[in-house]
Amino acid sequence: MAAHPGGLTVVAGAVADAVDTVTTDLTSTIDDAPAAVVVQDLVRTYGVPTKTDGETPVLLGVDLTIRQGEFVAILGRSGSGKSTLLRALAGLDHDVSGSGTVVVPERVSVVFQDSRLLPWARVLDNVTLGLRHADDLGRERLAEVGLAGRERAWPTELSGGEQQRVSLARSLVREPQLLLADEPFGALDALTRIRMHTLLRELCARHRPAVLLVTHDVDEAITLADRVVVLDSGRISLHLPVDLEGTRSAADPGFAALRARLLDALGVPPTEGTE
Numbered sequence: 015m016a017a018h019p020g021g022l023t024v025v026a027g028a029v030a031d032a033v034d035t036v037t038t039d040l041t042s043t044i045d046d047a048p049a050a051v052v053v054q055d056l057v058r059t060y061g062v063p064t065k066t067d068g069e070t071p072v073l074l075g076v077d078l079t080i081r082q083g084e085f086v087a088i089l090g091r092s093g094s095g096k097s098t099l100l101r102a103l104a105g106l107d108h109d110v111s112g113s114g115t116v117v118v119p120e121r122v123s124v125v126f127q128d129s130r131l132l133p134w135a136r137v138l139d140n141v142t143l144g145l146r147h148a149d150d151l152g153r154e155r156l157a158e159v160g161l162a163g164r165e166r167a168w169p170t171e172l173s174g175g176e177q178q179r180v181s182l183a184r185s186l187v188r189e190p191q192l193l194l195a196d197e198p199f200g201a202l203d204a205l206t207r208i209r210m211h212t213l214l215r216e217l218c219a220r221h222r223p224a225v226l227l228v229t230h231d232v233d234e235a236i237t238l239a240d241r242v243v244v245l246d247s248g249r250i251s252l253h254l255p256v257d258l259e260g261t262r263s264a265a266d267p268g269f270a271a272l273r274a275r276l277l278d279a280l281g282v283p284p285t286e287g288t289e
């Protein structure tokens with residue numbers, strides 16, 4: 015158990031043994047897999063709260079469990095605290111105070127909207143940065159994201175979508191038990207975004223990390239996630255399992271029903287064409 019700068023109790027690696035156990039149990043489903051992430055009564059406040067003015071907390075008591083191999087997407091209005099929650103799991107937040115418990119596995123990778131590649135390092139070096147003897151694995155992951163042969167390219171020679179592919183390869187080379195993604199496709203054009211959805215689904219099916227995806231895009235959440243949660247007024251107001259069979263199409267009635275539920279939870283009034 016480690017002290018956390020924001021006053022949290024963070025337990026890293028506490029669930030690793032259980033995670034290893036489930037991979038040998040072929041009959042298990044996500045529903046009965048052990049927890050990869052446990053968040054209990056998480057409160058987060060920016061700035062230093064004083065007794066007199068008392069800053070308003072951004073998170074007011076968030077409870078969330080993500081199971082091994084489960085893909086959870088989080089939606090919420092702008093400023094509702096989605097990134098604050100993600101940063102608390104990543105241990106990346108500053109100038110915050112709070113309370114609560116966060117249990118995360120040992121190996122956590124984070125992907126952001128911008129790829130955050132080092133411009134002076136070639137693609138393969140970006141992927142393996144900080145790891146020793148990882149070139150073969152790095153090449154393998156680059157091939158998985160469709161960038162075989164681009165190992166010696168500089169980041170500036172890649173398109174935005176290709177840079178995000180490198181960012182995904184860099185996160186996967188660390189074999190994360192938890193992948194945190196903060197609007198990773200937010201800056202991409204619609205067609206590239208659809209390709210990236212397919213790629214991410216394939217990668218997650220192969221590597222089975224637990225995933226927390228922050229997104230503004232309701233359809234993206236339904237397309238990718240096993241469960242969508244909505245953050246509202248500092249708490250999770252809805253857990254919605256995505257129980258769609260096979261390939262998910264926005265044209266399916268089941269998809270449209272989930273979209274309507276989520277838009278309602280987000281306070282978006284129904285419009286023509288949305289049931």
Ligand SMILES: Nc1ncnc2c1ncn2[C@@H]1O[C@H](COP(=O)(O)OP(=O)(O)OP(=O)(O)O)[C@@H](O)[C@H]1O
Binds near residue numbers: 060090091097
């Ligand atoms: N470093 C910080 N210092 C002070 N306040 C912050 C800081 N980071 C975020 N906030 C505030 O906390 C609230 C939640 O921010 P957060 O980025 O978590 O929301 P979000 O739901 O991810 O928003 P968006 O969808 O617009 O990205 C906002 O009101 C924001 O202004």
